[in-house]
Amino acid sequence: MEKIAVVTGGSEGIGEAAARALAADGWKVYVAARSVDKLEKIAEEIGGVAVELDVTSQESVDALAAQLEHVDLLVNNAGGARGLDYLRDADLDDWQWMYDVNVVGLVRVTKALYPKLIESEGLIINLGSIAGFTPYVGGSGYNAAKHGVRALTRAMRLEEVANPVRITEIDPGRVKTDFSVKRFKGDEDRANQVYDGKLNLTAEDVAEAIRWVASLPVHVNIDTMNIMPRDQA
Numbered sequence: 172m173e174k175i176a177v178v179t180g181g182s183e184g185i186g187e188a189a190a191r192a193l194a195a196d197g198w199k200v201y202v203a204a205r206s207v208d209k210l211e212k213i214a215e216e217i218g219g220v221a222v223e224l225d226v227t228s229q230e231s232v233d234a235l236a237a238q239l240e241h242v243d244l245l246v247n248n249a250g251g252a253r254g255l256d257y258l259r260d261a262d263l264d265d266w267q268w269m270y271d272v273n274v275v276g277l278v279r280v281t282k283a284l285y286p287k288l289i290e291s292e293g294l295i296i297n298l299g300s301i302a303g304f305t306p307y308v309g310g311s312g313y314n315a316a317k318h319g320v321r322a323l324t325r326a327m328r329l330e331e332v333a334n335p336v337r338i339t340e341i342d343p344g345r346v347k348t349d350f351s352v353k354r355f356k357g358d359e360d361r362a363n364q365v366y367d368g369k370l371n372l373t374a375e376d377v378a379e380a381i382r383w384v385a386s387l388p389v390h391v392n393i394d395t396m397n398i399m400p401r402d403q404a
């Protein structure tokens with residue numbers, strides 16, 4: 172049977188690179204996000220399927236689940252950061268966005284696809300972050316969300332240990348994508364300062380880890396993987 176993967180946040184960055192790497196490894200990839208034009212181009216190039224998906228909408232997630240007969244791999248990648256404010260100045264709309272997408276969105280998609288993942292002895296890969304291990308100044312909203320991803324991934328791994336489903340968390344350090352442009356709401360100069368003069372990971376570096384984890388036999392569970400550029404520790 173064809174191996175089916177769903178990659179959320181597949182329209183750019185790490186998700187797009189993961190979709191391409193998985194397709195090159197023989198997976199049929201459902202590339203899912205909100206930017207349909209980008210998804211259609213990617214899906215056409217990799218022989219996959221473009222799916223309009225907003226992980227914050229139950230209706231949208233249900234529609235994704237309804238169009239899948241089976242699923243072998245779910246890459247919960249949709250996410251990101253908004254703002255770099257001290258907590259005392261927190262923009263609560265930014266905090267809400269970060270929690271809704273990174274945490275609740277991940278749970279919503281996982282719940283919807285769980286029965287199919289169990290049926291296929293499948294694999295769930297959650298994109299955490301080094302921000303889920305190490306808080307930093309101005310990071311409290313994103314730190315809290317990615318600590319949340321780590322906590323729920325660890326709890327789910329324990330809950331499902333006797334069931335035929337594998338659960339992996341991949342925690343990158345600094346990856347050069349549009350992540351920071353979005354975090355700083357379009358301020359490219361500020362975003363560039365995050366990466367300039369540093370050895371940054373590429374989206375492809377993280378995608379290769381996702382591809383490798385997904386290539387392992389069903390009795391092997393990679394629990395957690397930290398991936399950093401050499402000059403970040």
Ligand SMILES: NC(=O)c1ccc[n+]([C@@H]2O[C@H](COP(=O)([O-])OP(=O)(O)OC[C@H]3O[C@@H](n4cnc5c(N)ncnc54)[C@H](OP(=O)(O)O)[C@@H]3O)[C@@H](O)[C@H]2O)c1
Nearest residue numbers: 180182184185204205206225226249250251300346348350
């Ligand atoms: N870049 C880094 O340094 C870094 C480091 C560690 C962890 N991460 C994590 O890795 C993941 C990918 O980040 P990235 O760097 O590739 O960022 P990115 O280039 O900004 O990509 C984010 C993706 O998430 C999607 N997305 C956002 N809101 C969504 C929603 N409501 N429903 C569905 N999809 C949504 C976006 O697609 P649409 O806008 O088309 O919906 C986009 O495809 C995130 O979880 C991020 O927190 C990133």
